[in-house]
Every structure is written in structure tokens, then in C-alpha cells.
Amino acid sequence: MLGSAVSVAFNAGGACSMLLVALGQRCFNMDRPMLTLTAAIYAYCAAMVLASTVNGALGTDLKYFLPLITLLFFPISYSTWSITDKVVLARIAVLASAAACCGALAIAIVQYHWIGTRAEGGAGNAIVFATVTCLAVMMCLAGALSGIVKHWKLLAAAALAGAVAIIYSESRMLWVAMLAAIIAILLINRHRFTAVNLTRMAIVAGAACLVVAALGFPIIEGRADFLFSDWDALTARGDYNTALGLRVAMWEIGLGAFRELPIFGHGISASRTLMKQGFHDQFGMAAGFNHYHSGFLTALVQAGAVGALALAAIFVVATRNAAKVLRLSGEPVERFGATMLIVTVITYLIGGMTGIIVGHDILDSVLMVFMISGTYLACGRTVSVMEKSAHAVVPLASQPP
Numbered sequence: 001m002l003g004s005a006v007s008v009a010f011n012a013g014g015a016c017s018m019l020l021v022a023l024g025q026r027c028f029n030m031d032r033p034m035l036t037l038t039a040a041i042y043a044y045c046a047a048m049v050l051a052s053t054v055n056g057a058l059g060t061d062l063k064y065f066l067p068l069i070t071l072l073f074f075p076i077s078y079s080t081w082s083i084t085d086k087v088v089l090a091r092i093a094v095l096a097s098a099a100a101c102c103g104a105l106a107i108a109i110v111q112y113h114w115i116g117t118r119a120e121g122g123a124g125n126a127i128v129f130a131t132v133t134c135l136a137v138m139m140c141l142a143g144a145l146s147g148i149v150k151h152w153k154l155l156a157a158a159a160l161a162g163a164v165a166i167i168y169s170e171s172r173m174l175w176v177a178m179l180a181a182i183i184a185i186l187l188i189n190r191h192r193f194t195a196v197n198l199t200r201m202a203i204v205a206g207a208a209c210l211v212v213a214a215l216g217f218p219i220i221e222g223r224a225d226f227l228f229s230d231w232d233a234l235t236a237r238g239d240y241n242t243a244l245g246l247r248v249a250m251w252e253i254g255l256g257a258f259r260e261l262p263i264f265g266h267g268i269s270a271s272r273t274l275m276k277q278g279f280h281d282q283f284g285m286a287a288g289f290n291h292y293h294s295g296f297l298t299a300l301v302q303a304g305a306v307g308a309l310a311l312a313a314i315f316v317v318a319t320r321n322a323a324k325v326l327r328l329s330g331e332p333v334e335r336f337g338a339t340m341l342i343v344t345v346i347t348y349l350i351g352g353m354t355g356i357i358v359g360h361d362i363l364d365s366v367l368m369v370f371m372i373s374g375t376y377l378a379c380g381r382t383v384s385v386m387e388k389s390a391h392a393v394v395p396l397a398s399q400p401p
Contacts, residue, residue: 001103003122006132007070007361010369014073017080029079033321033379037371038075040313044299044358045071047307052267064268070364078372082383086333087148090377093340094143097136098155101162104133108168119168127355128362130166130174131347135370137162138181138343145189146336160208167216170223177350181343188326188339240283247293247354249285253278254292258300265304274301295348295357311357315345318371325378337377344370 020026045068052061081089108119121129140159144152166174230244240249257266257274266274276288291298299308322338322345329335348357348367358364 001100001107001121001132003124004361005122006369007365010077010365011070011073013080014070014077017073017076021076021079026080026083027383028075029082029381029383031078031082031375031379031381033375034075034078037314037317037321037375038078040310040317041071041074044303044307044310044314047264047303047310048268051265051303051307052269054264055261055267055270057267057269061268067359067361067364070361070368071358074368074372077368078376078380079383081372082376082380084382086337086377086380086382089373090143090148090333090336093139093373094149094155097139097143097162098158100136101133101140101158101165104129104136104165105161105168108165112168118170119165121165123362125360125362126169127171127174127351128360130169130171131177131351131355131363132366133162133165133169134174134178134181134347134351135344135366137166137178138185138347139340141182141185142189142336142339142343145185145192146332146339147192148332148336156204156208160211163208163212164215167212167219170219171351172223172227173354174347174351175220177347180350181346184342184346185339188335188342240285246287249279249283249287250275250289250292251294251297253282254294254297254301258297258304261304262300263304263306265300265302265307268302271298271301291356291359293354293356295352295355298356298359314371315349318374319345321375321379334378337374337379340370340374341378344374 017026021028048068049058049065052058052065104119104121107121111117111119111121118126119129120126121133123129123132137159140155140162143149144155144159149155163178166178227244230242233239233242234245234248239245253275256278257271260266265271271292272288272290275292279285279287292301296308296311299311303310318341322341325334325338326342329338344367348363351357356363358367
């Protein structure tokens, strides 16, 4: 809701966590689930550096490596976050998400109806705003169905507010992600449905759908018309100067660049140069972006198949950790954490099909927040603040005879 404030908070917290671990005031938590996810995250960061090194652009790309620091903080921040009681952290996640949904709707109404723009929140980017709001909506729904937080009606209202805010963002792929994530949450919690609460939930869901349809139908209809219009312009006249046309052009340029260097890619700065050159040479347009509006295609161009596979591994490991918990555990908090991981994977992958997966400060920070919280709640080990000192060697003079 407050844009890059989340990046400042997470990265500052990560730096403080590193200091606390270095000074021995926090124990480095060596959970196996955390270590496997850390390996995948660090492999992606290494692939990005390797691509620039192979292409002799390490010095040029050095400034572009700064966003990787957010990802590198994962194991350090996990170690300090895991001193928190799991039930407390789960409730914080739900209540904070409810507050975010309400705030998102308030800002969306002001931006859409008063300013006349797409809802962007404090992010300044409608897709980023919709991605984060979608995650908040899912946490409200998961919290209401899991029973971790009482007052499910308030959580349902907050989720509805967030859903309307996502409609106001006009981010079509996030509409799809929201529906897919809702289905996933219902399937995960299907064991909690009885004849009574199933009827009650159906009534609530029906009322929510009517509200969303009433408020969002003109927006959804307009966005659908734009999509069909862009498609007609592209197929009938070869017009790439539309939102859809620009994306198709980027995908064509990106696939061509990937074929040139399929293993290690071109590096970050070279990928941006290739895009500008491709727009000029192939489409006669003076356009350029810092990514290819497809998360995995961007990784393929920047770091080749090595980078794309490493990026995919992050989500594969998170899904595997969650699936194992959902298959074996009936503990509500653990299942809530697994749900957090599942909806994060769904939201980022679907939203990233035509946008960004990693490489944006807000998306990177929120991804780490949800990966840390979800992994810890689902299958992490709680550590004591004083655990490190408890394992320290006792001075000889104080040891019993």
C-alpha cells in the first residue's frame, strides 16, 4: 500500500539481522527447508553474475546487481524471523493483510475515480500494486478458513475490499491469478467444509461475486474490449503500437536474443540494449524497457537457460515444501504457512507471464517476506533468542568438578 516503503523496511531489517547474527545475538537457523530454498535463490543470483562475467560485462552490470541483495538476505532474515511464535506470526500476517486490503481499496478509489488513473497504490505501477494486493486478499481468505483469526466476517469484508482494488488496477493477468489462488485455497481447506458452513460460505461467496460484478463489470468489459481491439490491430494491420502489440514485439525480440546465447544469456545491460535495437531494427519503433514483460523470458535473455532454470527452482522448491506439509500435517498454522507458499507461487507465476517475477524492489521484498513467513510457518524450526549463547562453551573455571 505504501510502495517502496516495504523495500526499505525489509532491506533495513535484513542489514540489522546480519549484524545481530554476526555479533552472536541471533542464532543462524539451519532448517533443511530454508537451506534448500536458499540454495535455489543463491543459484539464481549466481547465474545473473555468471552471465555478466561470461559476456565480459561484469563492471558494466555491477550497478544492476544491487537488487540481488534483497534476495541474498533470505537466510539471514529467516534466522531472525524464526524467533517469533508461529501462531503470533500467522495472526500478524492475516491482520496486516486485512489492513492492507482496506487501505488498497481506499487508495484505488481515489486514484481511479478522482485522479482518473489505474489504481497503482504507492507502488506507481498497477501490476505491482495488484500483485501485492492479491497476496493480501489470499491471506485474509486463508486466515478466515483456517480459523487462526476469529471474526471471519471482517476478514471476508477485507478480502472483498482487496478484490475490488485489484479490479480497479485493470491488471488482467492478476484477475486470473486471483481466481486461481482462490480455487487453490478452497481445495486446500476443503476438509473444513461441512453442510452448514458450506451453505454459509456459498451465500457469502455469491454476495461477494455480485458486489464485484456490479462494481467491476464496466472495468472488466472495457479491458476486454481493449484486448480484442489490440488483437485485431495486431493480426489485421500488423500494428505493434498497442499494449498487446508492444508485448508481442518484446517476446519476439527476446526469443531471438535467447537463441543467440541460449546457455548463459547476454547479461543485464546487454539485454536492455538488445531490446532497444530490436524495436528499431525489426519494428521501426523507438521503444525500450528494462524487462521483456515475461519473467522467465527476461531471465532467459539475461542469464540464459541456467538463469531461467534457477529462477524456476525457487518456485519448485517452495511448492515442494508446501506440498509435503499439506500431505502430512493437519496442524492449522503449518497448513496456513503452506497455503502462503502456494498462493505466492501462483500469483507470481501467473502475474509474471506478462510482467515481472523478480527484478522490482517491491516484488522482490514481498516475495522474500512471503517465502520467509510461509517456509517458517509450514516447516521451519523456532529458535530461541539465546539459543546461540546456550550452546557456547562454558569457561573452565565455572564448570563443575
